Amino acid sequence: MTKIYIAGHRGMVGGAILRQLEARKAAGEDLDLITRTSSELDLTNQAAVHDFMQSETPDQVILAAAKVGGIVANNSYPAQFIYENLMIECNVIHQAYAAGVQRLLQLGSSCIYPKLATQPMAEDALLTGTLEPTNEPYAIAKIAGIKICESYNRQYGTDYRSVMPTNLYGPGDNFHPENSHVLPALIQRFHNAARDGTSEVVVWGSGKPMREFLHVDDMAEASLFVLGLDRAIYRRETQEMLSHINVGSGSDVTIRELAETVANATGFTGKISFDATKPDGTPRKLMDVSRLARLGWTAKIGLQEGIRETYKWFLAQERPNLRTK
Numbered sequence: 001m002t003k004i005y006i007a008g009h010r011g012m013v014g015g016a017i018l019r020q021l022e023a024r025k026a027a028g029e030d031l032d033l034i035t036r037t038s039s040e041l042d043l044t045n046q047a048a049v050h051d052f053m054q055s056e057t058p059d060q061v062i063l064a065a066a067k068v069g070g071i072v073a074n075n076s077y078p079a080q081f082i083y084e085n086l087m088i089e090c091n092v093i094h095q096a097y098a099a100g101v102q103r104l105l106q107l108g109s110s111c112i113y114p115k116l117a118t119q120p121m122a123e124d125a126l127l128t129g130t131l132e133p134t135n136e137p138y139a140i141a142k143i144a145g146i147k148i149c150e151s152y153n154r155q156y157g158t159d160y161r162s163v164m165p166t167n168l169y170g171p172g173d174n175f176h177p178e179n180s181h182v183l184p185a186l187i188q189r190f191h192n193a194a195r196d197g198t199s200e201v202v203v204w205g206s207g208k209p210m211r212e213f214l215h216v217d218d219m220a221e222a223s224l225f226v227l228g229l230d231r232a233i234y235r236r237e238t239q240e241m242l243s244h245i246n247v248g249s250g251s252d253v254t255i256r257e258l259a260e261t262v263a264n265a266t267g268f269t270g271k272i273s274f275d276a277t278k279p280d281g282t283p284r285k286l287m288d289v290s291r292l293a294r295l296g297w298t299a300k301i302g303l304q305e306g307i308r309e310t311y312k313w314f315l316a317q318e319r320p321n322l323r324t325k
């Protein structure tokens with residue numbers, strides 16, 4: 001029996017990971033899956049995380065809990081983004097170690113790389129330049145997460161791994177109009193405009209930045225693939241002080257192209273305009289996914305198909321996932 005604690009199981013990524021683990025369990029794998037909501041266990045609370053880890057003593061931990069948001073949320077709540085993410089990482093990783101957890105997987109983000117990194121961005125671009133200012137506090141916390149895992153591995157011989165996802169989307173996403181990421185924001189806005197017969201939809205920024213999108217079911221599969229790799233195989237591709245692995249689809253689109261695709265999927269036929277008062281953020285952040293490909297995993301769900309399927313999911317919800325932050 002393998003006892004796995006999935007931190008953040010009600011989130012988009014944690015939820016997708018839990019669905020895949022539940023399917024494996026139903027297919028006969030001997031798994032004990034442990035979850036807690038943030039109101040049951042606040043991961044910024046050191047004593048609570050200590051008590052939880054000591055009483056549950058999981059074999060493995062998947063850290064998909066974090067303070068997450070789009071470009072404007074990151075820019076508006078920098079203190080919460082750096083504080084909550086650092087606290088969650090320190091508490092979960094240290095208390096996992098203290099409770100004897102040998103294997104852990106944590107999720108970072110492509111924003112750990114410099115704003116003007118060479119494209120596509122390989123893992124060794126980390127800490128080679130200045131970060132994008134709109135999400136620097138979040139990125140610093142995510143970089144710290146990688147370095148905490150590497151440090152525990154070096155000093156204590158643990159097997160703590162990090163995956164760096166590109167921009168994600170899919171069922172369970174946050175559709176908040178200001179605080180969400182671009183893809184759910186556009187699904188919501190174009191859907192409302194098509195439904196109400198509005199003639200124009202405004203998209204933030206210049207439309208020129210490029211982003212790479214990965215469906216959350218692909219991300220969940222990649223996470224479990226990396227967690228399940230034999231230690232020697234994982235180590236062969238990574239280094240003691242560069243132990244993270246990029247996860248992406250391998251191709252990107254401009255925000256204008258993305259808006260046109262979402263307009264098409266939702267049936268909106270009016271005008272698309274751009275609001276230059278909103279930030280563009282990083283001009284481009286395409287992941288170099290060759291390390292993960294060499295290990296044996298590549299993405300399966302294309303962007304058009306993923307958007308169509310996510311829109312179907314969105315339409316089936318009684319009330320979309322409008323989080324307050």
Ligand SMILES: NC(=O)C1=CN([C@@H]2O[C@H](COP(=O)(O)OP(=O)(O)OC[C@H]3O[C@@H](n4cnc5c(N)ncnc54)[C@H](OP(=O)(O)O)[C@@H]3O)[C@@H](O)[C@H]2O)C=CC1
Nearest residue numbers: 008010011012013037038042043065066068107109167168
């Ligand atoms: N979404 C994206 O585009 C990307 C996400 N990532 C990373 O992937 C991971 C998952 O992100 P995603 O699923 O999108 O995020 P979500 O916002 O969908 O989910 C985050 C989850 O974290 C939990 N959480 C937050 N704060 C606390 C806390 N103090 N104590 C306990 N639980 C807490 C919440 O639990 P509850 O619901 O119980 O409150 C929530 O369900 C994060 O590390 C994120 O940085 C990386 C790149 C892109």
Ligand SMILES: C[C@H]1O[C@H](OP(=O)(O)OP(=O)(O)OC[C@H]2O[C@@H](n3cnc4c(=O)[nH]c(N)nc43)[C@H](O)[C@@H]2O)[C@@H](O)[C@@H](O)C1=O
Nearest residue numbers: 069070071074109111135180181182185204205279280281
């Ligand atoms: C995953 C990643 O996500 C964040 O970085 P980001 O990639 O810049 O994320 P975003 O999805 O919010 O924006 C992408 C682009 O799209 C444009 N854009 C247009 N119209 C809307 C819109 O309506 N909403 C949003 N949010 N963006 C819009 C927007 O102006 C920008 O040019 C990080 O803070 C951090 O959280 C992180 O790691």
